[in-house]
Amino acid sequence: MKDKYDLIIVGSGVLGTFHAYHALLKGMSVAILEKNSKPEGATVRNFGQVVPSGMDRKWQDFGKESLKIYKDIQSQFDISIRQNGTVYLASNEEEMQLIEELHEINISNDYESTVLTKEQCLAKYAGLRADYCTGGLFFPQEVTVEPSKMIHKLHQYMTQNLGLDLFMNTTVVHTEDKFSEVIAATSLGKEFTASKMIICNGSDFKILYPEIYNNSDLIVSKLQMLQTKPQNNYKLDGSILTGLTIRRYESFEECKSYQSIKAKEDPGSFEKKYGVHILFKQATDGSVILGDSHEYASAKDVDSLGFDLNMDIDNFMIEEAKKIIDLPTYEIQSRWFGMYSQCKTKDIFEHTVDENIHIITGIGGKGMTGSAGFAKHTIDKIFNT
Structure with a gap:
């Protein structure tokens, strides 16, 4: 565990994981905090179909970028990608x-x-x-993945090859933005600090910011x-x-x-x-x-x-x-x-809490197809790179 990270991600699903992936590629130090022993939500409860063909033009571009990312990772490490159309x-x-x-x-x-x-x-x-x-x-050009396997293999690749710190069974109960750093406090009394934080899990969002959550669309x-x-x-x-x-x-x-x-x-x-x-x-x-x-x-x-x-x-x-x-x-x-x-009313939910805590969730059925490409765009925007 480092004293301070460049980025903390709350939620280890596909959306949060690909935000971590792109930050790691930029040389940042990244921790993912996941409340469960493994991802349990939509990331593992879907068909595993990566289909940019079904999306509108904006998200098809993200999906096409995702295809490139999936195939690049698969060429280095088996994350269950099959290009079968x-x-x-x-x-x-x-x-x-x-x-x-x-x-x-x-x-x-x-x-x-x-x-x-x-x-x-x-x-x-x-x-x-x-x-x-x-x-x-x-x-x-489109691919399939095995959703029950892909995210675990992707985490393995990122921890072994890119330096990701992955903390499972780690429930964040409070966040604070002190402007020079953000703090994620866990149910076991540990504190993680970073320059920025992204909350990508809807249930964590609900717990941490119930008023924003209940008033969202x-x-x-x-x-x-x-x-x-x-x-x-x-x-x-x-x-x-x-x-x-x-x-x-x-x-x-x-x-x-x-x-x-x-x-x-x-x-x-x-x-x-x-x-x-x-x-x-x-x-x-x-x-x-x-x-x-x-x-x-x-x-x-x-x-x-x-x-x-x-x-x-x-x-x-x-x-x-x-x-x-x-x-x-x-x-x-x-x-x-x-x-x-x-x-x-929007294609994804994005909300900035103070300056350095960002909520990004509500990607809908686009997660497996669009997350990899969308997260690259978001990391560039948040870190002004």
């Missing part, structure tokens, strides 16, 4: 129109994508149903996901996103036909009520992760989302998934939910 599968002519329009936008944005015919999709993705697929849009989304048993002698490459995803993701909102197509949707449908869109990703053990759904509450009312799993949502997602891909088995070995916070 992303495909959006259209189920009808409307969705096909949207992916063709997005492809044209990608050309102008210099982001590689390829329109696939129905026959090409059926040949590329085993078990894909001919009565579902109309065509697809493929992004070859943060909302929390609860997502349900499932994992099949390993699929024998079956391979499904990359991230598989489908028609409901095309109708949901921000990037498609830039398409000229988007608003007219959305206007035709049934606002009372089950998928609308629970924000369902169907995703597939095969894990390294051969199992397939599928989902997901979205239920929302304001940050101060997060308990209203409950801690149970809505089996109607799970059953709906399984039945919809069966209409898309014939997997060898749809026997489920695990079910879970994740929660992430996002802003109603």
Whole structure:
């Protein structure tokens, strides 16, 4: 433990970790303080799909930078990155129109994508149903990660190679900005000092600054996901996103036909009520992760989302998934939910407390894809480099 750090990060999830990463690359001394024995939030409770293709133009730039960062680290140290691409599968002519329009936008944005015919999709993705697929849009540069492994491997790389000091089971209960330094006091009576501090964990933010938290425009989304048993002698490459995803993701909102197509949707449908869109990703053990759904509450009312799993949502997602891909088995070995916070009015929550304590959270579903690139931009801004 050093007497004083250049930067303290509160929260060891992907957003906080990549802020630490970029500060370390600039030669700074950095400590991450994490209240749990390991990250437990959205960083490990997600699909592990890194998909800049689904983001609006601003965040797609951050996502493209993230891809470079992930691949650079993977070339030095295995953090579970696999460059196996992303495909959006259209189920009808409307969705096909949207992916063709997005492809044209990608050309102008210099982001590689390829329109696939129905026959090409059926040949590329085993078990894909001919009565579902109309065509697809493929992004070859995009990657998948194993979320249960990636953050731990990244921490290992950073502590061994970049000099990160990582303190787990370290709960920050009070912070103070003395202008010449900031202090993070822990529940065990230890004090960590630094030049600057960034709080990247929503629950720590809630504890440390409850008034700011309760008056923020943060909302929390609860997502349900499932994992099949390993699929024998079956391979499904990359991230598989489908028609409901095309109708949901921000990037498609830039398409000229988007608003007219959305206007035709049934606002009372089950998928609308629970924000369902169907995703597939095969894990390294051969199992397939599928989902997901979205239920929302304001940050101060997060308990209203409950801690149970809505089996109607799970059953709906399984039945919809069966209409898309014939997997060898749809026997489920695990079910879970994740929660992430996002802003109603902004794309991320940023708040400066005094001069040297910064709250950066509420990245929403963009965390795995956008954090690496966004954090680089933020560290440059905070340290004026």
